[in-house]
Amino acid sequence: MSKILAFAGSGRKHSYNFAAVKKAAEGATQAGCDVTVVDMSEYADIPIFTEDLEAEHGMPEKAKALKELLKSHDAFLIASPEYNSGYSALFKNAIDWASRKEEGEKPLEAFKGKFAALIAASPGGLGGIRVLVPVRLLLSNIGVNVLGDQLAISNVGNLVNDEHQISDEVTxxxxHNIGKQLASMLK
Structure with a gap:
């Protein structure tokens, strides 16, 4: 069975993007994939990547754990918040650490040849669409095959219920469909 790792580039409590990626994960599960949903707030305390830090201390344990998760999955469902038209520092830091080659690994082993589907959700009118271009560029540059279809959800604050779950049926x-699309790439 194909394995998908689903996460949002947000460590914020009640993140709209985390709510969105969990719903997309349901679609991938319905399509027959084994999906692991990760809350990136668990990795928010990984030190900011620098080569000096890496040379002195090696890869932090939490960064290694996240990298192993990425390596053990065939594809990624990613929902990214938009911060000043770009992705979050948490997301970029996780990618930077996971991209580092360790002894016995192939370059970019956590990413090369894998697939990803992209989502952005925002309370604003553009739905985070501006972040999807830099996320796509970053992932493509490290060997990830990013699906052509992507989803930007605008005015998401109006689409969630009291439990902070996206409840709007159309959304x-x-x-679900973007999760199913990603799953279909793995068959």
Whole structure:
């Protein structure tokens, strides 16, 4: 069974992007994939990557754990918040650490040849669409095959319920569909 890792580039409590990626993960599960959903707030305390830090201390344990998760999955469902038209520092730091080659590994082993589907959710009118271009560029540059279809959800604050879950039926269907699309790439 194909394995998908689902996460949001946000460590914020009640993140709209985390709510979105969880709904997309449901669609991938319905399509027959084994999906692991990761809350990136668990990795928010990984030190900011520098080669000096890496040379002196090696890869931090949490960064290694996240890298192993990435390596053990065939594809990624990623929802990214938009911060000043770009992705979050948490997301970029996780990618930077996971891209580092360790002894016995192939270059970019956690990413090369894998697939990804992209989502952005924002309370604003553009739905985070501006972040999807830099996320796509970053992932493509490290060997990830990014699906052509992507999803930007605008005014997401109006689409969640009191439990901070996306409850709007049309939006849930779109999210399920992007998860199913990613799953279909793995068959």
């Amino acid at each position: 849930v269907k779109k999210l």
